[in-house]
Amino acid sequence: MSTYAAIHAVVCQIPLGKVATYGQVAELAHLPGQARLVGYALYLIQAQTDQVPWHRVINAKGKISYSSARQGMDYLQRSLLEQEGIDFSPEGKINLQNYQWHP
DNA sequence: AGACTGACGGTCT
């Protein structure tokens, strides 16, 4: 069981309409405090977006994390989340109080 | 082998 497989599994458990932070996913994947690995793991599973709802993972500030790889594709994640009923503030932030996943 | 980089988080100022 690679570390990425654990992260992969946790992300798949995030229910529709909810979001989780990198730190939260890391903790659930038995990798406390290693949020960076979660980000890197998601970067690697880009190819399997059909199986992994990577768009439901955001940073602790409630905003979407941008990546050099995504570059102009940032709107994609926001778009997918809006489709699931998640409301964005004018600044592009998500209200974690209402949308954060509580397993 | 050593150093740099990266979808982050928590703490300090």
Added chain:
DNA sequence: GAGACCGCCAGTC
């Protein structure tokens, strides 16, 4: 409340 700094692991040069 916002910005700066440090630390964590894996992958690449």
